[in-house]
Amino acid sequence: MKQRKLGASDLMVSEISLGSWLTYGVGVEADNARACVDRAFGLGINFIDTANVYGRGAAETVLGEALAGRPRDRYVLATKLWGRMSDHDQGLSRTQVHKQIDASLKRLRTDYVDLYQCHRYDPDTPLEETMEALSEVVKAGKARWIGFSEWSPDQIEAAFAIPGVERFVSSQPQYSILWRRPEKAVIPVCRAHDVSQIVWSPLAQGVLTGKYDPDAAPPADSRAASDAMNTAISGWMRREVLEAVQRMKPLAAEAGCTLAQFALAWVLREPNVASAIVGASRPSQLDDNAAAVDLDIDPALFAQAEAIADAIPRARA
Template sequence: MRYRQLGSSDLNVSEISLGSWMTFGVGIERDRAVAVVDRAFDLGINFIDTANVYGRGAAETFLGETLAGRPRDSYILATKLFGPMSDTDRGLSRAQVEKQLDASLRRLGTDYIDLYQCHRYDPDVPLDETMEALTAAVQAGKVRYLGFSEWSPQNIRDALALPGADKLVSSQPQYSLLWRRPEKEVIPLCAANGISQIVWSPLAQGVLTGKYRPGVPAPADSRAAHDTMGKMIGPKMTEATLEAVQAMRALADEAGVSLAQFALAWVLREPNVASAIVGASRPEQLAENAAASGLEIDPQLFARAEAIAAAIPREKVAVPSVPGFNTAAR
C-alpha cells in the first residue's frame, strides 16, 4: 500500500481507503463487516471514512466498537455531518456542528476526529457561521482537520476567502471513469489551494468491476441485488453503460489487471487524488481493490478507456438524488 499526503495537512493516507456507506451497521452482517475492517488493517489501509447519517449513526457505532481495541494512532478516522439525523436535526448551523460532533465522538468512542467534513453545502446557513463553529472544534482539540464533500467551485472559493477560518484540506467528490465532472474546476481549484481529493464511488458502486453484464440479471450476492444497497445503483445499470464497461474489460486484460484495479488506478493517476474510497462487503473484495495502489498502467490504455466512457450518453450516467441532500454540486 502506498500513501499520499492529504492536502496541506500532516496526514498521510492510504491510496485506497475504507468507506462505510450502505455497508457497516446496515448493509452486511456484523461478523463479515468486522472481517472487512480487520482485512483493511492487514492490507495497510489506514484511512476509514464514515458519516453520522450512514444508518443514522449505525455505521459510526459499529466502527467505534470495532476499532476500540486498536491504538488510536494506527488509523485515520474521517466522518461527516449535514444529513438528516431526525426530523429537526440536520444542516451546518453552529448548534448542529456542536451537537452532531459530540454525538459522533460518542458513537466512535474517540476523543478526536482526524478529518471532519461537511457532507454537503448548506445554503440555509451563513458559511461564516459554519466555518466559525468548525474552527472552534479544531481549536478545542475535537477535530484535527476540516474538509467538505460535493461543494461547488464557488462554495470552495467562498470558504477560502473567509478570514480566520481553519484551513480546509480535503474535498470528497464522486469521481470515476464514468463521472469526471470534478476535473473541470474542482480539482484545479483545490490543487492550487492545498486541498486533496478523497473520492467516493471510484468504481461507480461496483459497475466498474464488470460483474454486471448487459442483459443478465445482477448476481444474487451483489450490491445491485441488495434491498438496501441496490437503491442507488439503478441509474448506472443501463445497457449503454454496461456495454461500455465490458469494452473496458479488454483494456484491463491487456494491462494484466482486473477491471476494478484498472478503474481504481485510473482514479489514482490524478496527483490531486489522495485516496479512493471503496466499500466492501467481503474481505477478498477489499484485497483486490487494495492491489490497485502503486499500479503503473500504460496511459494509452487509460486514454482508450476514457474514449469509451465519453461515448456513453450523459443522461445514462446521471447520479440519483439522495433524500435530504443538496446534490446540485454533483
C-alpha cells in the same frame, strides 16, 4: 500500501481507503464489517471514512466497535455531518456542528476524528457561522482537520476567503472513469488551495468491477441485488453503461489486472487525489482493490477507457 499527503494537513493517508456508505450498519452484518476492517488494516489501509447519516448513526457505531482497542494513532478516521439525523437535526449551523460532533465521537468511541467533513453545502446557514463552528471544534481538540464533500468551486472559494478560520484540507467528490466532472473546475480550485481529493464511488457503485452482465440479472451477492444497498446504483445499471463497461474489460486484461484494479488505478493517476474510497462487504474485495496501488498502466489504455466512457449517451448517475 502506498500513502499520500492529505492537502495542507500533516496526515498521510493510504491510497485506498475503507468507506461505509450503504454497507456497515445497513447492508452488511457486523461480523463481516469487522472482518473487513481487520483485513483493511492487514493490507496497510489506514484511512477509514464514514458519516453520521449512514444508517442514522449505525455505521459509526459498527466502526466504533470494530476499531475499539486499536491504537488511535495507527489510523486516520474521518466522518461527516449535514445529513438529516431527525426532524430537527440537519445542516451546518453552529448548534448542529457541536451537537453532531459529540454524537459522532460517542458512537465512534474516540475523543477526536482526524477529519471532520461537511457532507454537503448548507444554503440555510451563513458560511461564516459554519466555518467558525468547525474552527471551534478543531480548537477543542475534537477534530484535527476539516473538509467538505460535493461543494461547488464558488463555495470552496468563499470558504477560503473568510479570515481567521480553519482551512479545508480535503474534498470528497464522486469521481471515476464514468464520472469525470470534478476535473473541470473542482480539482483545479482545490489544487490552488492545497486541498486533496478523497473520492467516493471510484468503482461507480461496483459497476466498474465488470460483474454486471447487461443480459443477466445482477449476481445474488451483489450491491445491485440488495434492497438495503442498491438505492444509488440505478443510474449506472442502464444497458448502455453496462455494455460500455464490458468493452473496458479487454483493456484491463491487456494491463494484466482486473477491471476494478484498472478503474482504481485510473483514479489514482490524478496527483490531486489522495485516496480512493472503496466499500467492501467481504474481505476478499479489499485484497483485489488494494493491489491497484502497485500498478503501472500504459496511459494509452486509460485514454481508450476514457473514450469508451465519453461515448456513453447521457452518462450520468
